[in-house]
């Protein structure tokens with residue numbers, strides 16, 4: 106190992122207390138989403154901190170995106186530090202929102218308590234610990250190697266937990282993630298400090314509605330029950346669709362193991378009268394339902410084509426229409442995201458892998474996420490494909506009570522991120 110690599114690893118270790126304090130500060134800002142509170146305060150904090158290292162920053166409000174309002178504005182911050190000469194840009198993107206607290210905590214969810222080398226609180230693991238690690242890595246790098254080429258960017262973005270439309274999607278639409286501006290993106294989501302997440306499966310959400318004819322419940326033969334038609338849809342899914350999905354496997358290294366196949370969740374199912382309000386003590390009216398609705402959440406593999414994923418469900422409904430008297434339906438597409446997987450030979454992947462083997466003395470595991478995260482917007486809207494998720498924290502702890510992040514894990518991944526900056530910006534990615 107060269108001197109400067111050793112120097113960087115040592116200096117990150119020296120900043121242990123600073124890393125703890127930074128993580129605690131971030132956790133003590135309760136940026137709960139929904140509804141999406143405190144975004145501006147945390148963006149101000151990040152900008153203030155990074156401006157001391159001569160980062161320029163921009164505050165970007167995602168006007169008119171879902172959830173944005175005067176009361177709950179969707180603020181994002183993008184900070185950029187230019188090097189001494191032209192080169193490539195490495196961008197660390199972290200979401201600043203956290204999910205609701207829920208029950209079962211034995212620590213203060215916004216206290217940021219340090220107990221036995223772990224910092225506790227909502228968002229410690231997902232993903233303020235990752236954000237803090239990337240900040241320490243970038244600060245140490247620019248302090249030690251101010252002559253570097255290219256640029257380092259750090260963004261704090263809104264709304265990842267609710268789809269990222271007021272966050273990374275909006276920034277991508279504004280040109281912040283074009284391949285001309287940014288060449289490498291690392292999202293420090295909690296994937297464990299020795300795993301590189303290359304991408305995610307595809308998603309297809311749709312609503313199916315079956316139609317019937319309203320009548321008095323005592324004479325159902327005068328009507329046509331939409332719930333029975335929907336029952337036939339479920340039966341046909343059980344008979345043909347679910348077994349077909351379970352039989353499809355992927356070459357993508359998806360974790361956990363069960364997600365290596367194609368899956369579909371029936372997200373919701375409603376038919377007939379709406380659920381009565383709580384406290385209502387009356388009886389339901391005798392009615393044959395004329396509408397039933399189902400929302401499906403289909404997760405698909407890189408080997409499957411988006412149009413086939415949709416076509417397979419439409420074909421199932423068409424089969425029922427041909428076989429079942431009076432069956433009619435409508436099908437509404439809700440949203441779709443294609444699967445994505447970054448090339449293992451791309452510079453950001455090979456440099457992070459090298460960093461992991463240097464810092465942890467082992468080869469990394471390569472994984473693909475069963476669900477999506479903000480990489481989808483960088484990939485699809487930004488057209489920037491050199492993107493991975495890599496960060497400290499244990500994935501299973503995300504969204505749980507007594508969520509925590511280990512200080513040693515944060516230091517380990519900060520060291521890897523720092524080495525990646527040396528490789529891509531100080532030594533020059535192209536020279537190797």
Ligand SMILES: [Zn+2]
Nearest residue numbers: 231232265294
């Ligand atoms: Zn997250």
